[in-house]
Amino acid sequence: QKRNLGNSRVFICVHASCPIELSPSSVAVRYGDPVSVNCSTTVSHHGIGWEASYGGTGAEEVNQLSWTLENLTEWDISPSCFINPADSEQCMENLKIVVYTFPEKIQISSSNGSNGQMTEGKEYDIICEIPNIAPVQNLTVKWYKGDRIIKSDTFENTTFKHSVNASPRLSFKPSRQDSGARFRCEAQMDLRPVGPHFNVSSKEYNITVFCKYILNYCTYHLLGYSHILKFCLRTPRCASTALKTPNSTRIMGM
The missing domain is CATH 2.60.40.10 (Immunoglobulins)
Incomplete structure (x- = not known):
């Protein structure tokens, strides 16, 4: 004008x-x-x-x-x-x-299988399996140990518009104090203000931590000969606060 x-x-x-x-x-x-x-x-x-x-x-x-x-x-x-x-x-x-689409159920497992048995000091992946979800860039996964959030995963950098199967992982190296710990993952998708807010949690994943093999050797003398006494300890479960004393088998040898 x-x-x-x-x-x-x-x-x-x-x-x-x-x-x-x-x-x-x-x-x-x-x-x-x-x-x-x-x-x-x-x-x-x-x-x-x-x-x-x-x-x-x-x-x-x-x-x-x-x-x-x-x-x-x-x-x-x-x-x-x-x-x-x-x-x-x-x-x-x-x-x-x-x-969008959002699953009714999600599952939790680990790279060691579903029985929850782990060896202290060894690294594992705990896996949260979230099927058929979209848009995944709106997904947040929260990891719980007991009632405490220990990690959150987001997928903001992805550009998928179709549904995907998401499998975020939590790397975990257990100590003997972790025996009996409870883990779970929680999936959240927030589409507000134009859509709903979704939240679903997995069942709890309980772990049992086993201690490493322990071999103790000692030398003693009997009638002028040296003998080696070897204690072969089976892998025991670790108590939550202290190592339980395992059963041992004595093997005699020259």
Whole structure:
């Protein structure tokens, strides 16, 4: 727009937004669920419509038009409502949409199997198995030892839009004081303010810590001969506060 002020010319730039309104302007939809969003306008136009890989419409001379799907089964979808105003060029508004899924159950295990038996001083991976989750970049996994949070994992740097199976790991090297410890993992997905907040916890994973093998040697003299006395100790369970005295077998040898 140009205005004359005496001998001066002043140029004023006016940036008008697209004269359509989406209701709601953003949505979070569970994969496979229905979805419906309304697009409306109050200006004169030569057609309004939706562009989408599924559920798109042609241009219609109405003041409101809905984009509707009975079952949303497309992970990467970007619907847009467009309008052909009577006094300007075509413009559009993109719908902000998040397609999600979240498991009802998650599981916890370790690289040593599911029986929870570990040897002190050896490193293990405790694994949280989270199936069929999306978008994974909204996932937070919290690790508990007893009632205390010892680690949190996030996936903000991932760009997957489809569902994935997430398997975050906790590296752990047990000591004898850890025998009887209880571990669990908790998966959280926060889609607020446009969607829900999910939270699910695994069952507890109890560990039993076994002490390392201990071999003690001593030399004693009997009738002028040297003998070696070897105590072969079986791997015992470690008590939570102190090492229990294991049974031993004596082996005599020259």
